[in-house]
Amino acid sequence: MKTTTTMYQVLLATNICDVDATHILTLLEIEKKATLAFEPGTVLMTWGVQSLHSEEGFNTLPYLVRHLVGDWGDMKPANYMQNTKALQDEEPLLSIYCIDEEGEKYLYIYTTADRQQTTMMLSYEAHFMGRTKG
Numbered sequence: 001m002k003t004t005t006t007m008y009q010v011l012l013a014t015n016i017c018d019v020d021a022t023h024i025l026t027l028l029e030i031e032k033k034a035t036l037a038f039e040p041g042t043v044l045m046t047w048g049v050q051s052l053h054s055e056e057g058f059n060t061l062p063y064l065v066r067h068l069v070g071d072w073g074d075m076k077p078a079n080y081m082q083n084t085k086a087l088q089d090e091e092p093l094l095s096i097y098c099i100d101e102e103g104e105k106y107l108y109i110y111t112t113a114d115r116q117q118t119t120m121m122l123s124y125e126a127h128f129m130g131r132t133k134g
Helices: 007-013 018-027 047-056 061-068 077-089 123-128
Strands: 042-045 093-098 106-111 117-122
Touching: 007 018, 007 061, 018 061, 042 047, 047 117, 047 123, 061 093, 061 106, 061 117, 077 093, 106 123, 117 123
Parallel strands: 042 117
Antiparallel strands: 093 106, 106 117
16 A cells, blocks of 8 residues: 655654755655655564674665665566565565675565565575575
8 A cells, every 4th residue: 555655754754854864865866755655564674684784884774765665676577567566466575685796695675465564684584584586
């Protein structure tokens, strides 16, 4: 179910100032008035993502923003289409983003069919959940 909440509103609600919120959206080429493709529910990250975040300063926000506005990342066209259909059919959503220059590390962002939870995980963690690179 599409929402009327904008990504700009979400950023402001997380205590990001107007200037920074505008800058983030500009860098990602997302308009301030762009609405979320869906409500994400509770947003979680696995221990692997948390470790990258705390030890290496990895910023998950740009990837989460892309996921929430329907940019599914580094996936084959068929998987893009599957996610677009999943939005309408209330099925799970999966985005995959390459997060290193070597093309070896991937961030997976998975939202449950009921839209109650969105989890950010590294590719090797996703394999444990039965999800594979798209």
